[in-house]
Amino acid sequence: MFLLIDTSVRDSISxxxxxxxxxxxxxxxxxxxxxxxxxxxxxxxEGKTVENIEGIMVLVGEGSFTSTRLAxxxxxxxxxxxxxxxxxxxxxxxxxxxxxxxxxxxxPIGLYLSATYSGVPQLxxxx
Numbered sequence: 001m002f003l004l005i006d007t008s009v010r011d012s013i014s015x016x017x018x019x020x021x022x023x024x025x026x027x028x029x030x031x032x033x034x035x036x037x038x039x040x041x042x043x044x045x046e047g048k049t050v051e052n053i054e055g056i057m058v059l060v061g062e063g064s065f066t067s068t069r070l071a072x073x074x075x076x077x078x079x080x081x082x083x084x085x086x087x088x089x090x091x092x093x094x095x096x097x098x099x100x101x102x103x104x105x106x107x108p109i110g111l112y113l114s115a116t117y118s119g120v121p122q123l124x125x126x127x
Contacts, residue, residue, distance in 0.1 A: 001052045002104065003039070003091070004097045007032050007071045008062035017043050018098055035074055049101040052077065055104045056086045059094040060116040072115040079112060088113050 006014035006124045013035055026042050028034075036070055043049060056075045072088075079086040085107035094102055 001049060002057065002097070002101060003053050003054045003059045004059070005035070005039075005071045005075060006017065006094055007064075007067035008059050008061040008091065010064060010067075013038050016097060017042065017046055017048065020098060020101060023098060032064075032070050035070055039074070045084060050078070050082065053084060053109075055087070055101075057087045057089050057094070057097055057104060058102060058115070059091060059111060060088040062091050067120075068115045072113045076112045083109050085109060086111065086113050090118065099118060104121065 001017055001018055004016040004018070005015075005093055008014075010030060011029060012027060013030050013032070014025065015038065017024045026038075026045070028038050030038060043052070053107050056078055058071045058075045060072065061069075073087050078084065087100060087104040087107055089097065089100060
């Protein structure tokens with residue numbers, strides 16, 4: 001089973017659990033800081049645990065700086081702890097993540113994701 005994390009829409013978390021034959025989706029209206037809570041809730045709802053996740057994909061290049069950074073950080077942490085492959089996807093690739101399973105599996109373990117942002121981060125006070 002693979003996990004797709006999509007935090008590209010403000011105050012929304014979209015998650016997908018899938019394999020080559022099936023795909024389950026959930027979208028919750030929640031702040032990005034609730035990402036881990038909703039991953040856990042989704043896994044429990046589907047009768048799965050983190051041990052069932054064989055790889056993680058993250059939608060990058062869309063959404064806010066903070067949401068993208070959180071999604072990538074969560075994926076990298078899971079990748080490190082579980083020794084599973086990771087893959088970043090564009091918005092069009094994320095619409096059909098099952099077509100990227102072979103690319104995900106081909107990723108070396110220990111290769112972590114870098115966040116690709118939708119624009120220049122606006123941190124601090126803008127003058």
